[in-house]
Structure formats: structure tokens, C-alpha cells
Amino acid sequence: MIKxxxxxxxxxxxxxxxxxxxxxxxxxxxxxxxSLVDDSGVTxxxxxxxxxxxNDLVCKAAQYYAAKLVGRDIxxxxxxxxxxxxxxxxxxxxxxxxxxKGVVHLALASVTNACYDLWAKKRGVPLWKLLIDLxxxxxxxxxxxxxxxxxxxxxxxxxxxKGQESTQMSREAILQSGYPGYDTSIxxxxxxxxxxxxxxxxxxxxxxxxxxxxxxxxxxERDIRRAHIVREVAGDNVKVMLDANQQWNLPQAISxxxxxxxMNPYWIEEPTHPDDVLAHKTLADAIAPVxxxxxxxxxxxxxxxxxxxxGAASFIxxxxxxxxxxxxxxxxxxxxxxxxxxxxxxxxDMGQLHQHLVLFxxxxxxxxxxxxxHIPHLQKYFENPVQIVNGVYKTPQQPGxxxxxxxxx
Amino acid sequence: MIKxxxxxxxxxxxxxxxxxxxxxxxxxxxxxxxSLVDDSGVTxxxxxxxxxxxNDLVCKAAQYYAAKLVGRDIxxxxxxxxxxxxxxxxxxxxxxxxxxKGVVHLALASVTNACYDLWAKKRGVPLWKLLIDLxxxxxxxxxxxxxxxxxxxxxxxxxxxKGQESTQMSREAILQSGYPGYDTSIxxxxxxxxxxxxxxxxxxxxxxxxxxxxxxxxxxERDIRRAHIVREVAGDNVKVMLDANQQWNLPQAISxxxxxxxMNPYWIEEPTHPDDVLAHKTLADAIAPVxxxxxxxxxxxxxxxxxxxxGAASFIxxxxxxxxxxxxxxxxxxxxxxxxxxxxxxxxDMGQLHQHLVLFxxxxxxxxxxxxxHIPHLQKYFENPVQIVNGVYKTPQQPGxxxxxxxxx
Numbered sequence: 001m002i003k004x005x006x007x008x009x010x011x012x013x014x015x016x017x018x019x020x021x022x023x024x025x026x027x028x029x030x031x032x033x034x035s036l037v038d039d040s041g042v043t044x045x046x047x048x049x050x051x052x053x054x055n056d057l058v059c060k061a062a063q064y065y066a067a068k069l070v071g072r073d074i075x076x077x078x079x080x081x082x083x084x085x086x087x088x089x090x091x092x093x094x095x096x097x098x099x100x101k102g103v104v105h106l107a108l109a110s111v112t113n114a115c116y117d118l119w120a121k122k123r124g125v126p127l128w129k130l131l132i133d134l135x136x137x138x139x140x141x142x143x144x145x146x147x148x149x150x151x152x153x154x155x156x157x158x159x160x161x162k163g164q165e166s167t168q169m170s171r172e173a174i175l176q177s178g179y180p181g182y183d184t185s186i187x188x189x190x191x192x193x194x195x196x197x198x199x200x201x202x203x204x205x206x207x208x209x210x211x212x213x214x215x216x217x218x219x220x221e222r223d224i225r226r227a228h229i230v231r232e233v234a235g236d237n238v239k240v241m242l243d244a245n246q247q248w249n250l251p252q253a254i255s256x257x258x259x260x261x262x263m264n265p266y267w268i269e270e271p272t273h274p275d276d277v278l279a280h281k282t283l284a285d286a287i288a289p290v291x292x293x294x295x296x297x298x299x300x301x302x303x304x305x306x307x308x309x310x311g312a313a314s315f316i317x318x319x320x321x322x323x324x325x326x327x328x329x330x331x332x333x334x335x336x337x338x339x340x341x342x343x344x345x346x347x348x349d350m351g352q353l354h355q356h357l358v359l360f361x362x363x364x365x366x367x368x369x370x371x372x373x374h375i376p377h378l379q380k381y382f383e384n385p386v387q388i389v390n391g392v393y394k395t396p397q398q399p400g401x402x403x404x405x406x407x408x409x
Numbered sequence: 410m411i412k413x414x415x416x417x418x419x420x421x422x423x424x425x426x427x428x429x430x431x432x433x434x435x436x437x438x439x440x441x442x443x444s445l446v447d448d449s450g451v452t453x454x455x456x457x458x459x460x461x462x463x464n465d466l467v468c469k470a471a472q473y474y475a476a477k478l479v480g481r482d483i484x485x486x487x488x489x490x491x492x493x494x495x496x497x498x499x500x501x502x503x504x505x506x507x508x509x510k511g512v513v514h515l516a517l518a519s520v521t522n523a524c525y526d527l528w529a530k531k532r533g534v535p536l537w538k539l540l541i542d543l544x545x546x547x548x549x550x551x552x553x554x555x556x557x558x559x560x561x562x563x564x565x566x567x568x569x570x571k572g573q574e575s576t577q578m579s580r581e582a583i584l585q586s587g588y589p590g591y592d593t594s595i596x597x598x599x600x601x602x603x604x605x606x607x608x609x610x611x612x613x614x615x616x617x618x619x620x621x622x623x624x625x626x627x628x629x630e631r632d633i634r635r636a637h638i639v640r641e642v643a644g645d646n647v648k649v650m651l652d653a654n655q656q657w658n659l660p661q662a663i664s665x666x667x668x669x670x671x672m673n674p675y676w677i678e679e680p681t682h683p684d685d686v687l688a689h690k691t692l693a694d695a696i697a698p699v700x701x702x703x704x705x706x707x708x709x710x711x712x713x714x715x716x717x718x719x720g721a722a723s724f725i726x727x728x729x730x731x732x733x734x735x736x737x738x739x740x741x742x743x744x745x746x747x748x749x750x751x752x753x754x755x756x757x758d759m760g761q762l763h764q765h766l767v768l769f770x771x772x773x774x775x776x777x778x779x780x781x782x783h784i785p786h787l788q789k790y791f792e793n794p795v796q797i798v799n800g801v802y803k804t805p806q807q808p809g810x811x812x813x814x815x816x817x818x
Binding site for chain 1: 436466469494503506509514556559658661687
């Protein structure tokens with residue numbers, strides 16, 4: 001039984017220009033941390049991620065949701081978590097502040113993730129293991145599929161998962177080989193050309209076969225120059241992604257993306273505002289065969305549904321600390337599976353949690369094991385930091401979701 | 410010069426079942442109030458509206474934005490407010506919590522509205538008068554049109570307003586006749602059939618020619634019965650709107666809306682989730698000629714742009730305390746004008762502010778003077794409450810935006 005809760009506001013300054021992009025020039029990577037303390041002595045930890053300012057608002061909202069969990073048994077709670085998620089996310093008064101977006105939804109992610117962490121720890125297994133051992137019906141009982149009835153009913157979700165069962169064992173090989181990573185830290189926005197070149201060499205030497213550069217300069221020539229530097233150093237066999245972090249408007253995006261075609265980007269990420277479904281569709285059509293990736297700022301399953309319905313996005317970067325936690329992450333992944341679109345989660349230094357979820361997506365849902373973003377800046381603050389060897393995430397073995405932070409002092 | 414700021418958390422319990430709808434059964438109407446105290450002794454007041462819980466979060470975010478205004482001259486600020494709005498709404502770290510939605514955007518509305526109120530009070534004129542006396546270029550300088558470049562550039566916005574100048578004087582007649590209102594308080598969700606019937610009679614007797622009923626029951630028969638009661642009492646010449654407050658999923662909405670056709674609703678409002686642009690488009694096509702109205706939970710100009718581009722909404726209910734204040738309200742109204750879609754603001758007891766904005770929209774922008782929602786529950790708390798006579802809003806004459814609340818003791 002959950003006997004108490006604790007919410008912490010943790011903020012970590014970054015070194016140099018790490019973390020900078022075209023929109024966020026000066027981030028302080030921060031977590032709103034929910035701890036659910038069980039009377040058996042186990043604590044479930046859940047995180048939401050922010051860039052500093054306002055992290056306290058997320059903490060305060062998390063406090064409101066988490067207080068409702070005191071006295072609950074975690075197994076009973078998770079047996080029907082979808083219904084609880086629906087209730088919490090539609091809380092009569094709090095709902096007005098979203099619905100299903102912004103501070104309250106980030107807070108719900110933190111609390112939801114703490115539930116999944118506690119559940120896995122109580123069972124003594126890593127989160128990926130807990131999830132792949134659940135039956136399709138048990139998985140779907142943890143999801144709230146409301147407002148998706150036109151695309152994915154509960155029955156359809158169960159059938160989709162059942163359809164993957166016969167081939168699941170073959171995909172478990174990934175547990176030994178590890179999930180491929182890609183390196184985002186070669187090319188933060190404020191890094192000099194020289195530093196990008198060096199980092200790129202280093203990433204190749206470390207075994208990464210995919211990497212990402214931040215673009216979105218006011219001067220498109222800077223973007224084009226730097227993109228070609230990465231291509232030149234990395235060679236033709238490395239996948240190079242470009243990330244504009246919403247910096248362009250639609251006419252700019254069409255113009256610049258067409259100029260970037262020449263260096264053969266694997267995708268162009270967040271070209272414009274994350275709410276603008278139709279602009280992404282227009283852009284995707286205008287720059288084909290160049291593909292778009294997006295999702296780190298898409299707040300919920302409903303907007304993802306619209307993105308999938310239009311076919312604007314070729315890669316969905318849902319983030320389990322932006323949507324309402326592991327539960328909604330799985331919901332969005334199911335929608336993506338239906339549409340045949342790969343899920344490549346946004347990480348923002350949350351590889352800790354996502355390393356579990358991509359294993360589940362691959363093994364139980366049959367998603368392609370493409371690669372998972374890797375951002376290392378906060379690893380030293382975690383009790384069980386991700387381990388990347390030769391550009392590959394090693395499968396975590398500790399119980400839970402790997403989100404425990406080292407205690408202060 | 411703004412010498413200090415004050416943020417207040419004001420909450421007002423409602424009587425009985427007032428304010429209840431299919432989603433929000435138990436609201437406490439609340440305001441996050443920004444006061445900008447000018448060294449001339451004038452105070453600008455801006456409001457954001459919530460249903461109670463979490464109003465403190467909005468206050469805290471408003472504090473963050475408002476603190477940046479201390480030391481500014483209001484005339485200088487408003488001469489280029491669009492640029493300031495862009496800066497504030499894209500604050501490097503705070504932006505992560507939206508962007509442009511949820512708690513932070515509600516807070517920005519409160520602060521923005523306080524700027525407009527202070528501006529009008531310092532000039533000694535009601536807000537509607539200030540706005541209609543500004544030149545097209547001056548109006549557009551208060552707007553942030555970023556991410557709308559594909560639909561509305563600054564130059565196009567100026568041209569659109571200029572095109573209305575020659576006929577403006579004829580539309581000023583509305584200042585004498587008053588702006589028509591419609592009555593939302595006849596049929597709150599929890600009211601009994603009998604109470605709806607009585608309220609409906611009363612509204613007709615008071616001169617209202619348009620009124621709204623809350624629908625979205627789990628039992629569609631209840632909705633249909635109550636809708637026919639209103640039609641029967643009000644007669645065929647009254648416009649009757651039905652409001653589902655996002656309660657239905659798409660298949661339900663298609664089924665129920667088709668059954669509601671028989672009582673000839675003027676519109677059906679918020680049939681499903683406010684983020685689901687494509688579901689609204691599918692629904693609109695499926696139930697034509699019945700029309701959809703939406704917008705009270707649409708957080709920003711970008712999603713409104715998508716709604717207008719699809720043609721899903723026949724009435725846009727943008728709310729100046731949901732989007733980023735008066736500035737973004739005007740931006741959305743310009744987009745609507747381009748698309749020929751009427752603006753009928755959501756009010757949620759914020760007729761105080763919107764009575765000014767609909768006058769501006771009609772007189773300076775050439776929007777049809779359809780009607781403005783009327784919800785009376787909080788009127789007694791305002792220093793200058795709206796005045797409705799024979800179902801018509803009397804034009805406010807006091808300087809400012811009519812948003813000053815009576816001081817607490």
C-alpha cells in the first residue's frame with residue numbers, strides 16, 4: 001500500500017553550451033520527481049523533465065495528483081490503470097488548465113511513471129520485463145483509449161498485440177545485442193563548427209552509426225555548412241538527422257529543407273510549431289522524399305492521432321515525460337504501429353526510462369528497433385545510469401524503470 | 410511607468426448547479442488577477458479564468474511574466490506589444506511548459522490583459538474605444554503573427570483592416586443599439602427539466618432571442634428530450650445552441666448529432682476533444698447542414714489556423730482569457746475574418762472583457778455582430794458589471810476593460 005508521497009524539484013546546470021538548440025539557448029535540465037513510498041519499504045520514482053523555470057509548477061501539480069494515490073495497492077491500481085488515468089486526467093477542475101497538455105499533463109506523467117516504477121520494483125523486475133510479460137488484455141487495461149475510438153478501440157488494441165505474440169521470441173534477441181543508440185550531443189546549437197567536427201569524429205570512433213545536428217539558424221547558410229561538415233566527417237553510411245526545434249515558419253521551412261536535401265538527411269526534426277499539423281503535412285509533401293520527425297512537444301494521443309491521420313510524420317518521437325507517462329506512451333506507440341510509423345522517442349536526457357519502453361515496443365508490439373536518442377549530460381546523477389557500449393544501449397537488469405536519482409547529500 | 414505588480418487568487422463558489430456541464434460538474438469560478446500599478450496612480454487589471462483547483466499555478470506563472478514589466482512605460486510597451494508578446498511567450502525555459510498552451514499561456518493572458526487595461530485607463534477611454542481609434546498599423550504592431558506566415562503576414566493584416574475603414578462609420582451604430590447577448594444559464598447540465606423550462610420562459614421574457622443548453626449526457630435520450638423542451642418553449646424564431654463540452658467521442662458525436670438535427674440547433678458546440686481538428690472535420694461533413702462551434706479550449710492561434718484551414722468550424726469561440734489575451738484574440742479574429750467565419754467568444758463569465766472585443770471586431774474588422782454569450786454568476790463581484798437590457802449588452806463607457814473586481818474588505 002502506498003503510505004506516503006514526496007515531490008522534489010531537482011535542477012542541474014549544464015556545462016558549456018550543452019543542451020542548446022535554436023529555441024532553447026540556455027536550459028537548466030530539471031526534473032519534477034514523484035516518489036511513491038510503499039509500506040513494504042519500496043519507493044516508486046517517476047520523472048517529468050523541464051528546462052528549469054517553472055519546474056516548481058509541475059511539482060505542485062504532481063503533488064495534487066499524487067496525493068490521490070495514498071492508501072492504494074499498486075497491483076490493484078495497475079490492474080485497471082487506464083480507468084484511473086482517465087479520471088486523473090479529467091479531474092473536474094484541474095482539467096480546465098489543459099486539458100491533457102501543459103503543466104498539468106507533465107505532472108501527470110511524473111506521477112504515472114512513479115506508478116509503473118513502483119509496480120516493476122515490487123515485482124522485482126526491470127520495467128521492460130514487466131511490460132513484455134503482461135498479456136495483451138493486461139497491457140490494454142493500463143491504457144486510456146478515450147477519444148481514439150475512431151481509430152483504436154480496446155478490442156483492436158488487444159488484437160494488435162496478440163498478432164505479435166507468435167513472433168515475439170525472435171525479437172527478444174535484442175535483449176542480448178542491446179538497443180542501438182544515436183548521438184545528439186555532437187552538434188548542440190551553440191557549439192562551434194570545430195567542436196561539431198571533433199564531436200562527430202569522436203561519435204564515429206565510439207561506434208555510433210547515427211547522429212544529430214541542431215539547425216534552425218537565422219542564417220540558413222550556417223545550417224547548410226554545418227550539415228555538410230557532419231556528412232563529410234561521418235561519411236555516407238552514417239545516418240545524420242537535423243533538428244530545427246520549431247524554429248522555422250512554413251515558408252522558411254520549405255525553402256531551407258529543400259536546400260538541405262543535398263546532404264541526404266535521414267530526417268528533419270521539428271521544422272515548425274508542434275501544434276501545426278497541417279503545416280507539417282504541407283511541408284512533408286513539398287520536400288519529399290526527405291522525411292519529417294516530430295513529437296517531443298506533442299502533448300497527447302489526440303494530436304498524435306491527427307499527425308498519423310495526415311501522414312505528415314515519418315518518425316514519431318513521443319516522449320513518456322511529455323505525454324501522460326508510460327501509459328500514454330504505449331497508447332501512442334499502438335497508434336503508430338497501426339499506421340506503420342516507427343517510434344523513436346525524444347529523450348532529453350530521459351534515456352533512463354525510454355530504454356525500457358523501446359524494448360517493449362520492439363519485442364511485444366513488433367516495432368522496428370531503429371535506434372534511441374542518447375544524451376549523456378545527467379547520467380552522473382542517476383543511481384543506475386544507462387550504459388552505452390559501442391553506440392548500443394545495454395539492457396538494464398535492475399528492478400524498476402532506472403529513474404532513481406542519487407540522493408542529495 | 411509600471412512601478413509594481415500584484416497577483417491575486419480569487420475564487421467564487423457558485424449557487425446550486427450553476428456552471429455545470431457534461432465535463433465540469435462542480436466548478437468554482439476563479440480568476441488569476443494581475444494588477445500592474447503605474448506610478449501615475451492608475452492600476453491595470455487583467456484576468457485569467459479557471460474552475461478553481463490550480464488557479465494558484467496560474468497566479469505563480471503570471472507573477473513570473475508580470476515581474477518583467479516593472480519599470481516599463483505602457484505607451485512605449487503597447488507601441489510594439491507584438492514583439493514583447495513573442496518574447497514572453499517564447500521565454501527560453503518557460504516555453505518548455507507549453508509551448509503556448511496550458512498554465513503558462515493562461516498566465517500570459519492575465520498579464521497581457523492587464524497591459525491593455527492599463528493602456529486604456531491611462532488614455533481615459535474604454536478598451537473598445539482605444540482599439541477602434543488605433544490605425545491598422547498600430548493594431549498590427551500589438552500582434553505576434555509568427556507561425557501564421559503561410560496565412561496572414563503583417564502586411565496582409567494591415568490591408569485587411571484598411572479594407573474595412575470606409576464602411577466603419579456605419580457599423581458604429583452598434584454603440585447605440587448595443588451588442589446582442591445570448592443566454593447560457595437557461596440550461597446548465599445539472600438543472601432539472603423543469604428548471605430548464607422555467608429558465609427558458611424567463612429568458613424569452615427578458616428579450617433574449619438566442620440561448621444555449623448543455624448536452625453530453627451518457628443517455629442521449631436525455632439530451633434529445635431537453636433540447637426539444639427548449640425548442641418548444643422558445644419557439645421557432647429563437648436560436649437554440651447545444652453545448653456538449655467535449656463529452657463525445659467521434660462515433661458517438663456522429664450518431665447523437667444526427668438525432669439532434671430534428672430540433673434545428675443553430676450550432677452544436679464542442680462535440681469532442683478540442684485538440685482533434687480532424688475529428689471535427691469528419692463530424693462537420695457527416696452532419697451537414699448542422700454547424701459546429703468551438704474554441705473555448707483551443708489554446709492558441711496555430712490550432713485555430715488549422716481549424717479554419719479544414720473548414721470544420723462554422724463559429725469560432727476564441728476566448729481572450731484562454732489564448733494569450735487581447736492580443737492573440739485579435740490575431741485569431743483576423744484569421745477568422747480572412748476565412749469569413751464569425752467570432753462568437755466563449756465567455757465563462759468573462760463578458761466583462763469580451764463586450765469590448767466584439768465591438769472592436771464588428772466596427773474595425775467588419776465581423777458580423779452576431780451575439781455574445783452571457784453568463785451572469787459573477788457580476789456582483791465586479792466594480793462595473795456588464796449591463797444587459799432586453800437581451801442586449803449596453804456599451805460600456807468607463808475607461809479600461811471592465812475587469813476590476815471589488816476589493817476584498
